[in-house]
Amino acid sequence: MMEMNSITYTKSRDPKKQSTWKFLISELKPKGKIFTPFNIISAPIILLGIVLIVIRFWKGIGSVTNLTQEVPWGLWIGFDVVTGVAFAGGAYVITFMVYILNSKKYHSLVRVTVLNGFLAYVFYAGALLLDLGRPWNVINPIIGNNFGTSSVLFLVAWHFLLYMMAQLIEFSPTIAEWLGARRARKILSGMTLAAVIFGITLSTLHQSGLGALYLMAKDKIHPLWYSEFIPLLFFVSSIFAGLSMVIFEGSISHRVFSNQISEKNHKSHNGILISLSRICAGAMFAYFFLQILIFIHEKRWEHLDSSMGYWYLFEMIGLVLFPMMLFFQGYRTRSIAFIKTAAILTMIGIIVNRLNVTVIGFMWEEPLRYFPSWMEITITLTVIFTEIWVFRWIIRRMPVLSDSPAWAQKGE
Amino acid sequence: MGLDRRVFMKTLGLAGATLALGKSTGTALNKDNPTEFYGLLYDSTRCIGCQSCEFACAESHNLPEPEDYPDPEVVRKMDETRRTVVNAYTTDLGETYVKEQCMHCNEPACVAACLTEAMYKTKEGPVIWRGDKCMGCRFCMVSCPFDIPKFEYHSSNPKILKCDMCYDRLQKGEIPACVEACEEGAIVFGTRRELIKEARRRIHENPDLYKDHIYGEHEAGGTGLLYLAPVEMDKLGFKTTLQNESYPSLTKGFLYSVPSVFVLVPALLLGIHEATKNNHQTEDDGNE
Structure with a gap:
């Protein structure tokens, strides 16, 4: 994917030698090879996506999507927002372990996970703007002239906004180190704990809030996926969704950006993955148990003998129970291959689960089913690829994976 | 058979209920009584499927006139160009008509869903949409158990469309356009309490004609639109599995x-x- 042979460690600014502006301009230049396979694939898709986005704002949402009057929310909400935010859950779980439980062994994961979470919110929640028919009114629920406080979406929108700020504060010491701003780093580091506590609180509410969005669609969602406990299920599953993403992204970063990662962190990485796999297995067990309780409580067995029923069984057994056992086995035998396989299967399971609630099981009785158009898919890919470009840009410049500059380490 | 019944009902209806209830007396909004919601009572036994209501609705909201007809073979749907449709269903009693439009719920899911208060339950009863507030998220469409709000997918400045019970006309002291246009007296306008009383009276006086069920009295926590029908409402394309608690x-x-x-x-x-x-x-x- 992204190859990085040409550069070594990130270099922070030395305030004594360089002015901030000169430094910023020098940092804008691309680092690394331009014609990598990832770039060759992603660049044309991003360009095409930008054209499609222009068409979308010019001719209306219907000109690029397959949305209907019956299915007003499709891939952009179901995948970009609902699934993307679940995967961004790693940030609150890791900060919980490091700053609340004071489990310092995960410390090397904090910066990259928070950065990932922050970018996920900016891009995937930002993708929401593409889906708004009248995006210029998006300020209405924020500036306070129209507070629809009875709306779950009001809560989710505010939480997205506040959580982005909390994550930016959590990440800001890294930016300060990059810019060589010692005083700012000190102040910003002091705000970390407050931002973490605020961020975790927000996360519990909006991870579940994304599920609560669908509570009023009681008669529209297939009974195997609708329950009054959707918010709880979304919250619990965001724990292992986020951690699987941390494992998956970590194993890619450790290959692609390997020259940025210190020997010590390279060595400890496998140990961290093994500990994470145990947490994943635990959270997935709780989730699976909840699902069984709900299954019995709502007397769902009458729905099992149908194509949707088999699909449900596949999700629960093949994409929850099986990867849970893989995680557990990977933890017991210290097998990184098992853990990575489990993480990928779990992520597929999360995608399938979120799409089952939001798209596949939504209006499942309608004769004409919604299927996203190639243009919707292209725009979704554009959002994902752009996020990866920005992520890579930051990784190559700021001390995210690489160690902090010496002056910053002294303070810790 | 069907026609005889309608003629009979027409005479009875025009003489009795509608007079008492204000279609012909032209009940305007009762400003002294702000605590009661207004609503509509639609009586399927009186409807002859003439589409007068559709034409009146289109005219008063500057929408294109309908070009198709109620047909038992086709389920006509509301969309961004029509806020109400009349459908025909073949039932045990022959062809039965039913008018569809926003139900104006007592506790509307669309209003609870709206984070900008663009969807708004007025104190008079109509649920209206306010474009200057709406950000086009379509959460109202996801939440509405009756699938009423429609969205202009092919506009760069899209609107949400739905029946607003002619809120503008109500404020001028007029009654909704569809009520005014209906010559059969199939739709009457009044306070919800009066309408339920009237519906009960009709069922009581003609127990053989009506199913003993006022659709909308309890469904979804109670709606401003009330239906009387000679058959169960699921035979007329309505959901009868909705919960009686409000959706919010x-x-x-x-x-x-x-x-x-x-x-x-x-x-x-x-x-x-x-x-x-x-x-x-x-x-x-x-x-x-």
Whole structure:
């Protein structure tokens, strides 16, 4: 994917030698090879996506999507927002372990996970703007002239906004180190704990809030996926969704950006993955148990003998129970291959689960089913690829994976 | 048979109920009584499927006139160009008509869903849409159990369309356009309480004609649109499996938990942080 042979460690600014502006301009230049396979694939898709986005704002949402009057929310909400935010859950779980439980062994994961979470919110929640028919009114629920406080979406929108700020504060010491701003780093580091506590609180509410969005669609969602406990299920599953993403992204970063990662962190990485796999297995067990309780409580067995029923069984057994056992086995035998396989299967399971609630099981009785158009898919890919470009840009410049500059380490 | 019944009902209806109820007396909004919602009572036994209501609705909202007809073979749907449709269904009693439009729920899901208060339940009863507030998120469409709000997918400045019970006309002291246009007296306008009383009276006086069910009295927590029909409403394409509690009640528990989460979780997190503060000094040797 992204190859990085040409550069070594990130270099922070030395305030004594360089002015901030000169430094910023020098940092804008691309680092690394331009014609990598990832770039060759992603660049044309991003360009095409930008054209499609222009068409979308010019001719209306219907000109690029397959949305209907019956299915007003499709891939952009179901995948970009609902699934993307679940995967961004790693940030609150890791900060919980490091700053609340004071489990310092995960410390090397904090910066990259928070950065990932922050970018996920900016891009995937930002993708929401593409889906708004009248995006210029998006300020209405924020500036306070129209507070629809009875709306779950009001809560989710505010939480997205506040959580982005909390994550930016959590990440800001890294930016300060990059810019060589010692005083700012000190102040910003002091705000970390407050931002973490605020961020975790927000996360519990909006991870579940994304599920609560669908509570009023009681008669529209297939009974195997609708329950009054959707918010709880979304919250619990965001724990292992986020951690699987941390494992998956970590194993890619450790290959692609390997020259940025210190020997010590390279060595400890496998140990961290093994500990994470145990947490994943635990959270997935709780989730699976909840699902069984709900299954019995709502007397769902009458729905099992149908194509949707088999699909449900596949999700629960093949994409929850099986990867849970893989995680557990990977933890017991210290097998990184098992853990990575489990993480990928779990992520597929999360995608399938979120799409089952939001798209596949939504209006499942309608004769004409919604299927996203190639243009919707292209725009979704554009959002994902752009996020990866920005992520890579930051990784190559700021001390995210690489160690902090010496002056910053002294303070810790 | 069907026609005879209609002629009979027409005479009876025009002479009796509608007079008392104000279609012909032209009940305007009762400003002295702001606590009662207004609504519509639609009587399927009186409807002859003439589409007068559709034409009147189109005219008063500057929408294109309907070009198709109620047909038992086709289910006509509301869309961004029509706020109401009349459908024909073949039932045991022959062809039966039913008018569809916004139900103007007492506790509307679309209003609870709206984060900008663009969807708004007026104190008079109509649920209206206010374009200057709406951000086009379509959460109202996701939430509405009757699938009423429609969206202009092919506009760069899209609107949400739905029946607003002619709120503008109501404020001028007029009655909704469809009520005024209906020559059969199939739709009457009045306060919800009066309409339920009238519906009960009709069922009581003609128990053989009507199913003993006022659709909308309890469905979805009660609606401003009330239906009387000679057959069960599911034979006329309506959902009869809707819950009787209001739809916003489904999210109430979640929303009520928000303040307590905001108080308890940070306190809990801070407590755990303090309690585990010194752990890493002992366990850390190998990792850091």
